[in-house]
Structure formats: C-alpha cells, structure tokens
Amino acid sequence: MYDVIGSRATRAIRVLWMLEEIGAPYNHVAASPRSPEASAVNPSGKVPNLRDGDTVLTDSAAILTYLSDKHGALTHTPGTPERGRQDCLLHQVLDEVDGVLWMAARHSFVLPEERRVPAVKDTLKWEFNRNVARLADRLEGPFLMGDSMTLPDIVLTHCLGWAERAGFDGPGEALTAYRSRMEAREAFQKVITLP
Known part of the structure; x- marks a missing residue:
C-alpha cells in the first residue's frame, strides 16, 4: 500500500x-x-x-x-532504444511544457509580489505554443509513442489541462483530441473525483 x-x-x-x-x-x-x-x-x-x-x-x-x-x-524496458526515446519525451515535456507553465505560475501567484514579472507571461505563452506544436508533430498514434501509453502521456495530459486553467492558448486540434482521449480513460475519471 x-x-x-x-x-x-x-x-x-x-x-x-x-x-x-x-x-x-x-x-x-x-x-x-x-x-x-x-x-x-x-x-x-x-x-x-x-x-x-x-x-x-x-x-x-x-x-x-x-x-x-x-x-x-x-514504460519500455530500461536499456532499450524505446526506453531511451520514452525518457527523451518525458524530459522534453518536463523542460518545454511543465517548466514553462511552472514559470508562469511563479510569476502569477507563487513568488512574493515584489519579485513577480507579469510581462514574462506573454513570452512564456509564445514558448508554450511553439513547444506543444513540436510535440503534436511527434504523435505516432493514440499515444505519444504509438499504440502504448507511457509516462510522458500522463505528464503531457496533466500539463495540457494546467495550461487551459492558466489561460494559455489551446494546443491545436491534434493535442486537443489527444487530451480528450486521455482524460476519458477510466483511471483518470476516477482520480478527478478525489480531493
């Protein structure tokens, strides 16, 4: 447990x-x-x-x-090329999507008010749009890596929802459909009812 x-x-x-x-x-x-x-x-x-x-x-x-x-x-088996690609995708999502959203959050409400730079959010929104467009191009099937759901799918789906709540632009047709498929999963639906 x-x-x-x-x-x-x-x-x-x-x-x-x-x-x-x-x-x-x-x-x-x-x-x-x-x-x-x-x-x-x-x-x-x-x-x-x-x-x-x-x-x-x-x-x-x-x-x-x-x-x-x-x-x-x-996940894919550690030490395989597929696992290497999976880890690359995970770090790409963390660096280029999660990191951008976290920086926007920090300058919106996390940092002390006197340390916030609200103007940086316009640049972060531009960066987010560029980065998710590259990820959309990598979709290989219903999941980022094709027919198998892997860790990057969980992190990216979470980030896409976070971006919407933070007022970022939509990620485009392919990733909007992807997010809908992911959030329709039974496991996700169960989790969103938790506190």
Whole structure:
C-alpha cells in the first residue's frame, strides 16, 4: 500500500492517475503544499510525495519512473532504444511544457509580489505554443509513442489541462483530441473525483 501525499489540484494527480492505471493500492492524503502533512515527509513542504514503506520519494517524474519500473507498467524496458526515446519525451515535456507553465505560475501567484514579472507571461505563452506544436508533430498514434501509453502521456495530459486553467492558448486540434482521449480513460475519471 502506497501513501500519496498531495492534493489532486497539484502534480500529485499524475501519481494518483498512474496508480489507478496500474491498479496498485494506495492511500491518498490530500495535503496542500507546505501543509503540516507535506512538511512531515518532505522538509521543503513540496508535493507530491510517495511513501513506500519507510521510503519517501519526491518529485512527480521521479515517482512515476519508480512506479513504472517497479510494476513494469506504462514504460519500455530500461536499456532499450524505446526506453531511451520514452525518457527523451518525458524530459522534453518536463523542460518545454511543465517548466514553462511552472514559470508562469511563479510569476502569477507563487513568488512574493515584489519579485513577480507579469510581462514574462506573454513570452512564456509564445514558448508554450511553439513547444506543444513540436510535440503534436511527434504523435505516432493514440499515444505519444504509438499504440502504448507511457509516462510522458500522463505528464503531457496533466500539463495540457494546467495550461487551459492558466489561460494559455489551446494546443491545436491534434493535442486537443489527444487530451480528450486521455482524460476519458477510466483511471483518470476516477482520480478527478478525489480531493
């Protein structure tokens, strides 16, 4: 039984969705960032956190990789060219989409007001549009890597929803249809009802 610490409104949704996809049992602690529950397992107070026995893992991408390798699900075999491509895609999504959205969030409400540069958001929106267009060109089937759902699909789908909530432009027809397919999955639908 895993413990997932972090509310669904954070990157914890990625971990919860992964666990639902693979059918692994978990306990959900819907903690906000810097809450007592989050700070008890991660001194930074960041979420998500995954507790597996006495081990606590932090960072959604690291947790997803750990779970996929441990359960042999939503991943290609380590050391294969397919896994190399999967890892490239995951890092591309993290760097070029998640990173852009996080920077926009920081300059919208995370940083102290006197440290925010609201004008940077126009550049970030331009960068987001450019980066998702490149990802749309990489779609090889129903999923980023063809016929198999992998970790980059979870992260990209989450980011596309985040972008919409943050007021970014739509990602174009191909990625809008992709997001709809991904969010229609039973595991995702179950997770969006959590706190």
